Amino acid sequence: MKLASRLLLTLALLLCSAYAWASVSEASGSNLEVSLITYGPGDIYWERFGHDAIELRDTASGEEIDFNYGVFNFDEKNFFINFARGQMHYLINAEVTRDEEDFYKQAGRSITKQRLALTPAQAVALRDFLFWNLRPKNAVYNYDYYVDNCTTRVRDALDRALGGAVQSRLTTLPSGMTYRQQTVRLMSAQPWLMLILDLGLGPYADHPLNAWQESFLPEELQKNLRHITIPDNHGVTQPLVQSEELLSPNRLSAPPTTPPDLRIPLGIAGLLLAALIVLTWHHAPLIYALLSELFLLLAGAAGLLMLILWTLTTHHSAWANANLLLFNPFAFAWLRPLWRARRGVGLSRFANGALLLQLIALLAAMLLHLLPDVVQQNQPWILFALPCWLALAWALRQTKQV
Structure with missing residues (x-):
């Protein structure tokens, strides 16, 4: 009975996921709600930078899907050799929102939802791009810690749908830290790893950044989107972030707000x-x-x-x-x-x-x-x-x- 129950539960989850995908992929622009979901840093070293995803919600059916660019596969051929050489292969993935959020809640990581003011046409353009990106031939990309990671891909997808409004605004805003300072700050919970990374970073990590570049971090992208305004369907300027809600509080030790002076x-x-x-x-x-x-x-x-x-x-x-x-x-x-x-x-x-x-x-x-x-x-x-x-x-x- 237990095995049969598990099989039925798995089948039900698969059917629900397939229904959610179909619902969101076929929803009209007026029924598509777009949100940025930001997950706080975790305890494991690869989780220290945090994570985020784009959520698409069909308001008619209530179905929600999270699209994220942070998936990698340890079983990939020559994974560790490629990693050492700087040739890391990541890919986009999509999951039902509640499944994704349950994972982060159990891990004690914060979850923040920002509902974004995209027009119906922009929401459809974003949805179509994300589903196109999910195709096997388009899903994989060459990961870079600072300029092409799971957050810059989310940032760029939003910017693409908004006609460049995100980049044009954020490139005019200075950032507070460099790549080195952000790395040292976020890795300070693992002192030996923090020291190794600081020793190994060259001058590239010390160039001044603008807010667009510093948005390689989920928490910085979340913060920087609050500074962006866009026109609505009638040409009236409005904030990009319509609402912001903390869905789950952080239960882990938060990283410091400033880097330690070494x-x-x-x-x-x-x-x-x-x-x-x-x-x-x-x-x-x-x-x-x-x-x-x-x-x-x-x-x-x-x-x-x-x-x-x-x-x-x-x-x-x-x-x-x-x-x-x-x-x-x-x-x-x-x-x-x-x-x-x-x-x-x-x-x-x-x-x-x-x-x-x-x-x-x-x-x-x-x-x-x-x-x-x-x-x-x-x-x-x-x-x-x-x-x-x-x-x-x-x-x-x-x-x-x-």
Whole structure:
């Protein structure tokens, strides 16, 4: 009986979904109600940026469908290889609204509904575009974190239906943060991941944004739509957002409204590590060697990863990363000399030259910030790396003099 009941329930849900699709796809423009549904950030790292969807509702039948662009498939061939190379394939999906909302309610994520003032002709144009986009040959797109994601696709679909009204207005409004600041803010609940992302972002992430660009985030698009006015059928100006309703409150820890300032904690961490290196150099050679080797391993691995992201992937937000002046594969060149240095063995000519190059790179990283119009904001990592490298250089030079 249980199996039969489940089969009947599944069949009923499928029939309801098919009915809802048919109802919305055939509704007249005067019966189509368009809303933006915004879901708050979740706990898992890929949920930290939030999510959204376009809801189409047939007011005659009451049927509702959510269209969202945030579907990906872990089982796709070479998914993780493509992900690493920056070739991520996402696609549009459509579900009955109540099924979609139930998922987010159970997860404790907020749900906000903004009913939009589209004319019947605009609502039909949006509906037809979304159903066209659902076709298998049109559904997949190449995902980009900042310029082509599940929210920019929603934004662009609305802008298309409104004849460019969204873009023309939002490009005139400044934003409050950069891509880096928004990323650090939203990922601050996972500090190690936040630090890795901040280290790996290049100058692209620090360019000033306008409100159109910052609407890559669901919460920013939700906020920015409140600033848009459009003409109605009679040419009278009206707000795009006719009403806004919180359907379900947030039950999770909300991200901070401003990004954390990483300069002080990373600067303190760099000073502490440098002090330990200097203090243990004479009194505890083995601890000195282990601390220094760990720093060099991390610096070399970070540099190698940044170099790969720049040269072998399409992650353009990681290209031309100035942090390569601070952490680079040359760090591996000192692993063996440093381990031998704990016994008083001096530097080889090669290791001494590599050390000099690293100190020149450190100087270049600092001088870059004295130049006008410097884009990349990597001061926290300069404050961390500078004392560490100086401490290592001092200890190695002392060893050479032994």
